[in-house]
Amino acid sequence: MGNADYTYPSTNVEHAHEVAIPPPQPFFKSLKASMKETFFPDDPLQQFKNQPPVAKFKLGLQYFLPILEWGPRYTFQFLKADLISGITIASLAIPQGISYAKLANLPPILGLYSSFVPPLVYAMMGSSRDLAVGTVAVASLLTASMLGNEVNANENPTLYLHLAFTATFFAGVFQASLGILRLGFIVDFLSHATIVGFMAGAATVVCLQQLKGILGLDHFTHGTDLVSVMRSVFSQTHRWRWESAVLGFCFLFYLLLARFFSKRRPKLFWISAMAPLTSVILGSVLVYLTHAEKHGVQVSKRRPKLFWISAMAPLTSVILGSVLVYLTHAEKHGVQVIGELKKGLNPLSIMDLSFGTPYLSTIIKTGIITGVIALAEGIAVGRSFAMYKNYQIDGNKEMIAFGMMNIAGSFTSCYLTTGPFSRSAVNFNAGCKTAVSNIVMALAVMITLLFLTPLFHYTPLVVLSSIIIAAMLGLIDYEAAIHLWQVDKFDFVVCMSAYMGVVFGSVEIGLVIAVALSLLRILLFVARPRTLVLGNIPDSMIYRSVDQYPNANNVPGILILEIDAPMYFANSSYLRERISRWIDEEEDKLKSSGEISLQYVIFDMGAVGNIDTSGISMLEEVKKSTDRRGLTMVLANPGGEVMKKLNKSRLIELIGQEWIYLTVGEAVGACNYMLHTCKPKPKPVTTSESETWGDNV
């Protein structure tokens, strides 16, 4: 990186282009454009232009109820595909719904209710063709933990139930508001790294909670963090039921095996569909014969065409277990079973919504947090499938759909639902074509509710625990974490912090830590911007960073700095000091090497996206400082926004229009011309002591 190879470029000053100040726009016009870009980036109202009022009304109705748009185009082919996928996801929905409802400390029947009404609402209002609606473990866990801090679900089940409905209502209202106010970008602030860590942490916590069921413990800690659970588990080693533990792990092994098979042989999806049924039957038989108190197995599924195997696995486990318990009357031997599930469809719960309760602030907080997390997953799922199948989804419209779904659910004895990734993946792999698969699932659940609930009377609870554990293990995406470590270590730190925060603190703490770290990254990017010294790529007019291009040559007498962030208040002091330090280092280096002294400092403003008044002040101060040192400050490639501000603040006049160039190459050419034709400027005498404060303030 020497100077020996530097050849002076041939442009001279007269060929330089003028840097334009963008044509001024009326304030309100630019404000309107900014607002439009912030809130309506996908321009959803474009289709409404140039339409008669009747068409506008029709389009508006179709906007909120997309079923009116794709419904008339529905064919029998679609129906066939949707029937298959609908029944497949129903076989997952029934056991998972019951399991997750227990996780939320709610009556198990709520899991079935929540797979009836919300999918119907989503099918009318949602935009995704592949999303399958249902409850999720994380939201269930959060509900249990946040509401459980205030009201004990065992002592006050009715109050707890009403609080859960009210929290679901607030979650729905919050989600719909975000959609209506076009604030959907808030969900974008949950980065992928955050979600990976958070989901893994939540899955870990849920698995830890299942130790209660697997080990057959009666008394268990209320805390969700690792330390409390381990203490609770290991302080009661004498109370562990080895039978239930052994059976639980057997079923778990069986279900995980089914899932493994699914991944290896994509065509044999039906094998994993059978696994849960068979596990349930086997489980019940074993319970009877061995007087085992608890046992449970489970299955879940993640991927390609063997999805049938793992889709059916939970249901088969449940049925197997129930049959075994029934035949063996194991419930009389102390095996905990689900028990009585009321027949009939969802009862109305509008009257149960408790707005006047003293726990209102907790409910609202629970609603907002669970609502946001449910949204993040649901929107991510919708977008992933839409991108894969190449259709468009309006994120804000989806949020309105989710919100209405949850509001309607809160009126009909459902709790928080969203579009879980695992169930939607099953839906996709089963070949769904439209949201009618959700309608089919809802009908299957309806039939279950009306006629089949007695079947679950004998289902051992440990089966549900196993089902949950196998599903949660699928959420711990360690491959994604390794990928994060390899590509971007800060993202890995965010991911790990979310995980640690959830596992060792609580779910809310983990989420807050992860979001705070993510936002900190953005703030640090602006507060500590990268500043680079540029050098000349040999035989060209191109100037790039000497770190990235070690063969780039310095230009004698000229220091070229590039600043890689907007010049905002957050970095004004830092930039001023850093620039000063760069100049000091360069002057020291030139002094010691005896070369031509520094005359010009060129700032490449190409990456400075914007500048505020603090940044303008900083540039003024740098200008005065360079004047004092006898240097000339040159700006190269300032963008539109920067030029506007320089003009309005009159800084252009202070710097001099003649010292602002379109490219670094032209700036260097002009400086070289001056260096070789003019005498160097004398260093000025410092006169600051004789001035009084206030002349320039």
Next chain:
Amino acid sequence: MGNADYTYPSTNVEHAHEVAIPPPQPFFKSLKASMKETFFPDDPLQQFKNQPPVAKFKLGLQYFLPILEWGPRYTFQFLKADLISGITIASLAIPQGISYAKLANLPPILGLYSSFVPPLVYAMMGSSRDLAVGTVAVASLLTASMLGNEVNANENPTLYLHLAFTATFFAGVFQASLGILRLGFIVDFLSHATIVGFMAGAATVVCLQQLKGILGLDHFTHGTDLVSVMRSVFSQTHRWRWESAVLGFCFLFYLLLARFFSKRRPKLFWISAMAPLTSVILGSVLVYLTHAEKHGVQVSKRRPKLFWISAMAPLTSVILGSVLVYLTHAEKHGVQVIGELKKGLNPLSIMDLSFGTPYLSTIIKTGIITGVIALAEGIAVGRSFAMYKNYQIDGNKEMIAFGMMNIAGSFTSCYLTTGPFSRSAVNFNAGCKTAVSNIVMALAVMITLLFLTPLFHYTPLVVLSSIIIAAMLGLIDYEAAIHLWQVDKFDFVVCMSAYMGVVFGSVEIGLVIAVALSLLRILLFVARPRTLVLGNIPDSMIYRSVDQYPNANNVPGILILEIDAPMYFANSSYLRERISRWIDEEEDKLKSSGEISLQYVIFDMGAVGNIDTSGISMLEEVKKSTDRRGLTMVLANPGGEVMKKLNKSRLIELIGQEWIYLTVGEAVGACNYMLHTCKPKPKPVTTSESETWGDNV
């Protein structure tokens, strides 16, 4: 902006430069460099290099006690200048100290104590040569309002006093911690616009509070906001004392006139020095003759060489008022006077620090908020004068000095002090050379404390109110607000929000709103980045925004987009949709105009400072989307960080190293070459329906 003028540039593909991936650095080395840049940007330990241990120890001691460094170089010339400036600021310190202590609902003598010990500590530990230490109105107001919410100063004066000392202690600890942990950049997040609005709002609130003294009301609202004060004032119109109001406004007018004179005739500084003395004397005489109950005038000063006038003005008002009251025994006629001020130096107050009080959380909160605001002002003052006089200040070292000053103050019956701008400006204009001016001020205050406190026995309180009002009016910098409106409207909104928040809500609300809006700006810059279409500047290889350069020509068949922000999680979804929309618009435009269809999309990454894993995913998705549409994605000018991430995530292989160029010009040249030599690529058949989910997840 047509295509007719576009001439194909003459570069062909073989002359393109290769875009380099920066040489890999060991992880810990780059982490160490980042931490150094974040926490030690000014490299304070540089002087310690290559020094023997004894020298290191000496340098270390000098780092914490700068007086050891400049002390030995002190000359008699400096002493002369510092004596004059020291006495000048002492004449301001005494009346202002007493006034602000009343503002904080503390015993007036505390104002004198706080101008004795803290300046001595600062003179030993501080770095600024011009900063004058003292109490400030805003911090006094905040102390009164935040502590006053918990403890009534009139009913529980001793407890209130002890809480104030403890809050000062915590403020000092917080300030010193920020300095020691090198977290000083936190103060940078209070932008200039925020401070202008906040100070103006606080000044307005303080002036409103003085209406109690001016109008002679006994009962007054505890709230600080405009509505409460106006309601309190106008509901007691029958109790207004017209005499005190008239006198108060007379003195206020007199003091403001002195200040106006100061600005006009810089050399007559001593005139404004006399004004307060004369007002005080006149005030006392008038009180006696007219049995007026309250009256008050004041003076303050802002700028150039007539600083003498307004420096002396408060003290003269106080003395004048006291003399008048003494001669006329007006205190027996109902004029409220300061009363007994204890003689003697600061009593120790270590024993009074109340760490076990139930109000501890309020105290800590008060300490932190007042500490941060005091720091913001003190650091800004130090930096402004240092930059003006061209010496360096280490912000973090200053914070340690402020912290120790306040901790020492809390041990010696002082409350929160910092370096107020107005007093430091007086110091500067009086010709101070070093921090010895603070020592001189402290000695003058010591003499006052030991011998002169009886003089203030008869000072009417309304003089103090006028002094405060005149000082506060100087803080309302409407010119700065107008400048903000002209240059940067968002900054104006931030300023106004801070002002409105303080005046209509409370001081804390105003501060929180302003900081939140400032941070929102940074987040919005990243979350909604500017995307620009670039065109060719005629007769050059330069490509700039078509908005800024309307004469820039589009290139047929090629869409060139520039993205002006890092590609982070916060903008991944937005960018993906926006890019998609740009491509749609371009294709629609080309279709309707019948020109050559779009073949290439070039992304100018010069302004993309960094990219995280969400950004990498977004680029992958854009790549797949362009492939699906039959377009080629080309990257131009990716920076070092971006290339590193592209390499680690293998995205380079997906995009193809041959489609990454050093400049937009070279990229366009290569694409043109392809456009005119090769057949266009056929649009691919969509095959996504036959794939199963999970193959690519």
